[in-house]
Amino acid sequence: MPKLDDVARAAGVSKATASRALSGAAGVSPATRAKVQHAADDLGFRASGAARRLATGLTRTIGVLTPSVDRWYFGSVLHGIAHAADAHEHDVLLYDLGAFGRGGHEKFERFMRRGEVDGLVTITWSLVGGDLSRLAELGIPVATVGEPTPHSRSFCLDDSAAGEQAAEHLVRLGHRDLLHLSSETEVQPIDASSSDRRKRAFERVSARHGLRLRPVIVTPTSLEGSHLAAREILARRDRPTGIVASTDEVALGVLLAAHHLGIRVPEELSVIGVDDVPTAAAFGLTTIRQDPAQHGEDVVAWIMSALAQHPHGQPDTEPDRSHTSYAPVLVIRSSTAPPREPRG
Amino acid sequence: MPKLDDVARAAGVSKATASRALSGAAGVSPATRAKVQHAADDLGFRASGAARRLATGLTRTIGVLTPSVDRWYFGSVLHGIAHAADAHEHDVLLYDLGAFGRGGHEKFERFMRRGEVDGLVTITWSLVGGDLSRLAELGIPVATVGEPTPHSRSFCLDDSAAGEQAAEHLVRLGHRDLLHLSSETEVQPIDASSSDRRKRAFERVSARHGLRLRPVIVTPTSLEGSHLAAREILARRDRPTGIVASTDEVALGVLLAAHHLGIRVPEELSVIGVDDVPTAAAFGLTTIRQDPAQHGEDVVAWIMSALAQHPHGQPDTEPDRSHTSYAPVLVIRSSTAPPREPRG
DNA sequence: GCAGGAACCGGAACCGGTTCCACTCCCAGT
DNA sequence: ACTGGGAGTGGAACCGGTTCCGGTTCCTGC
Numbered sequence: 001m002p003k004l005d006d007v008a009r010a011a012g013v014s015k016a017t018a019s020r021a022l023s024g025a026a027g028v029s030p031a032t033r034a035k036v037q038h039a040a041d042d043l044g045f046r047a048s049g050a051a052r053r054l055a056t057g058l059t060r061t062i063g064v065l066t067p068s069v070d071r072w073y074f075g076s077v078l079h080g081i082a083h084a085a086d087a088h089e090h091d092v093l094l095y096d097l098g099a100f101g102r103g104g105h106e107k108f109e110r111f112m113r114r115g116e117v118d119g120l121v122t123i124t125w126s127l128v129g130g131d132l133s134r135l136a137e138l139g140i141p142v143a144t145v146g147e148p149t150p151h152s153r154s155f156c157l158d159d160s161a162a163g164e165q166a167a168e169h170l171v172r173l174g175h176r177d178l179l180h181l182s183s184e185t186e187v188q189p190i191d192a193s194s195s196d197r198r199k200r201a202f203e204r205v206s207a208r209h210g211l212r213l214r215p216v217i218v219t220p221t222s223l224e225g226s227h228l229a230a231r232e233i234l235a236r237r238d239r240p241t242g243i244v245a246s247t248d249e250v251a252l253g254v255l256l257a258a259h260h261l262g263i264r265v266p267e268e269l270s271v272i273g274v275d276d277v278p279t280a281a282a283f284g285l286t287t288i289r290q291d292p293a294q295h296g297e298d299v300v301a302w303i304m305s306a307l308a309q310h311p312h313g314q315p316d317t318e319p320d321r322s323h324t325s326y327a328p329v330l331v332i333r334s335s336t337a338p339p340r341e342p343r344g
Numbered sequence: 345m346p347k348l349d350d351v352a353r354a355a356g357v358s359k360a361t362a363s364r365a366l367s368g369a370a371g372v373s374p375a376t377r378a379k380v381q382h383a384a385d386d387l388g389f390r391a392s393g394a395a396r397r398l399a400t401g402l403t404r405t406i407g408v409l410t411p412s413v414d415r416w417y418f419g420s421v422l423h424g425i426a427h428a429a430d431a432h433e434h435d436v437l438l439y440d441l442g443a444f445g446r447g448g449h450e451k452f453e454r455f456m457r458r459g460e461v462d463g464l465v466t467i468t469w470s471l472v473g474g475d476l477s478r479l480a481e482l483g484i485p486v487a488t489v490g491e492p493t494p495h496s497r498s499f500c501l502d503d504s505a506a507g508e509q510a511a512e513h514l515v516r517l518g519h520r521d522l523l524h525l526s527s528e529t530e531v532q533p534i535d536a537s538s539s540d541r542r543k544r545a546f547e548r549v550s551a552r553h554g555l556r557l558r559p560v561i562v563t564p565t566s567l568e569g570s571h572l573a574a575r576e577i578l579a580r581r582d583r584p585t586g587i588v589a590s591t592d593e594v595a596l597g598v599l600l601a602a603h604h605l606g607i608r609v610p611e612e613l614s615v616i617g618v619d620d621v622p623t624a625a626a627f628g629l630t631t632i633r634q635d636p637a638q639h640g641e642d643v644v645a646w647i648m649s650a651l652a653q654h655p656h657g658q659p660d661t662e663p664d665r666s667h668t669s670y671a672p673v674l675v676i677r678s679s680t681a682p683p684r685e686p687r688g
Numbered sequence: 689g690c691a692g693g694a695a696c697c698g699g700a701a702c703c704g705g706t707t708c709c710a711c712t713c714c715c716a717g718t
Numbered sequence: 719a720c721t722g723g724g725a726g727t728g729g730a731a732c733c734g735g736t737t738c739c740g741g742t743t744c745c746t747g748c
Contacts, residue, residue, distance in 0.1 A: 003704060014728045019706060029726060049460045050397035051704035054733045059394070061437075069426065070419035070637075079414045082440035086451050091459070093405075094438045096426035107430050115435070116393045223626040256626055259603065282567040282600060293414075347734060358698045363736060371696060395734035398703045 080296020163201025424640020
């Protein structure tokens with residue numbers, strides 16, 4: 001494996017010049033640069049990342065802390081991050097904290113102990129199992145996607161608007177008797193989750209239009225969980241005419257329950273979700289769309305710009321803790337329609 | 345940020361001894377080790393990974409090349425890898441090649457140019473966009489999960505057995521008129537995909553039992569794609585009594601189509617898939633289960649053992665290219681039953 | 689009492705780049 | 719002709735660990 005020294009010797013220059021030539025630094029004559037480049041290609045030279053890291057203190061790597069990787073939302077964000085990082089010639093170091101199970105805290109500690117990255121993105125803040133306020137001490141750009149947070153730069157769907165749009169869509173169709181069904185988040189404080197923000201938005205809409213007040217239902221986070229919960233709800237005589245689900249997964253559970261109970265959608269029951277997962281289209285589910293992969297690309301773009309401004313260490317100014325919220329977009333399919341016999 | 349030198353000075357020993365003490369190497373008295381450890385804790389010392397890399401040539405990182413991260417199978421494997429790697433105090437460097445889109449080849453080249461890892465796992469071999477035979481030159485343990493391959497160690501569900509079990513299950517129930525529906529793989533050579541192996545197994549079972557011969561149907565890889573294909577198939581008068589799908593995603597599309605056409609499952613149609621995705625349970629889908637997360641854990645275990653045997657560079661012996669194939673397990677739910685009027 | 693050796697430790701040479709600083713040219717300005 | 723300065727380059731000091739090698743010390747065996 002040839003080293004920089006070999007390249008320098010082959011090109012008849014010093015290590016210093018060879019380094020400058022290959023890294024594109026200024027102060028090298030075009031002729032010399034070409035000579036060095038040629039020698040490097042010739043020898044099949046590949047710079048040692050370890051040596052570069054040690055000398056520059058830069059890893060050209062961005063870390064991702066996520067509570068899970070095999071769920072749609074997290075996977076999509078990660079996909080966007082990986083794509084954007086690649087475009088910037090950066091690698092992605094993945095820490096799958098698995099906070100949905102246990103052991104997330106230990107993994108977080110391991111990251112703090114030995115994770116060496118230039119920038120960090122946490123996919124959701126409160127879900128990952130660790131004291132995330134300590135991340136600020138890292139002295140690197142930190143951003144969160146999936147939830148607004150005062151502790152760092154953040155990117156997230158406007159959950160309130162999403163919740164409102166979902167409810168308003170059904171109200172506009174004539175529904176007066178709605179129910180909100182959300183899935184619980186297993187680790188997250190209940191009052192800081194996206195589900196909760198959507199739920200509260202629903203309640204605001206309910207109050208605004210004087211809709212019938214129904215108890216809040218929370219189901220386990222799984223299609224099966226929401227399916228069973230929905231079955232119970234829909235089996236009752238006074239079931240609502242429409243259900244606003246906090247996510248598409250929950251909404252699909254409702255669809256499933258309706259199917260099993262022989263309740264026709266949308267004739268007898270309207271259902272709306274949030275996310276627009278790939279399967280939503282196949283099921284004809286009306287939903288509020290968000291694009292997590294885009295969020296992932298944006299968060300990397302921000303990290304790169306932060307890195308460009310402050311190549312090393314602490315920024316001298318106050319760190320950017322602004323929040324980017326994405327506007328939800330309503331996607332109307334065939335799971336929503338006016339109620340059969342509008343009341344009120 | 346304290347360095348090893350500081351720790352050594354604080355403990356009143358040399359850098360060499362401090363290094364040995366902290367790394368757990370032999371040749372340090374218990375008393376000295378404790379003293380150094382204490383000093384390190386005291387100063388909040390964290391060893392520089394970059395320096396360690398440079399000195400040892402080890403990255404304590406394993407790379408993952410995957411065609412996608414936001415699909416169930418890949419995400420699950422990745423989850424297993426991340427979990428196991430963490431248990432071995434290794435990091436995970438993710439290369440999402442995105443071969444389902446374009447640009448996979450460039451990303452692969454970037455990995456070859458600058459990816460520095462101790463071990464590598466590719467999730468599927470032919471799907472990722474690059475000349476993977478070059479990976480052997482890396483001189484590090486390489487393994488593949490998701491498909492058997494002669495080029496490297498590999499881990500994969502026994503697709504033939506899975507395909508046979510699925511078909512045999514329906515035959516055992518009395519079906520004589522089956523159809524196999526598989527989704528195409530966009531990049532993979534068609535004759536090397538898991539779908540293809542499952543399809544050929546189906547054909548063997550068909551021949552063995554002299555079942556009615558039906559044309560092979562291939563659908564686009566998406567729930568929507570298989571849904572539409574299934575609708576066309578099921579709308580015909582002479583539709584089969586059972587459908588063997590190459591994956592659960594395809595099977596769910598069939599279920600969806602049956603629902604829209606008012607065909608009752610399993611009374612009028614049996615459906616079986618492969619994978620046992622989380623949603624399969626909610627839909628009552630009979631399927632062949634595999635556990636990709638386990639495959640991920642196993643592949644990491646193998647890499648770790650290979651690393652332990654040959655700490656550096658090329659193994660002197662022939663590299664291990666054996667294949668581990670996982671036995672499929674049939675999970676019977678409510679989408680399969682004897683046909684209404686058994687023929688033959 | 690003394691050779692032999694094991695256990696422990698320190699000095700210094702690495703690993704392979706980057707970058708500061710000094711030095712040499714060469715050319716424009718007066 | 720002489721100087722100021724910028725462009726191009728080389729020497730050498732880093733970055734922060736690991737590890738080889740040699741030197742003490744102390745204990746065991748004869």
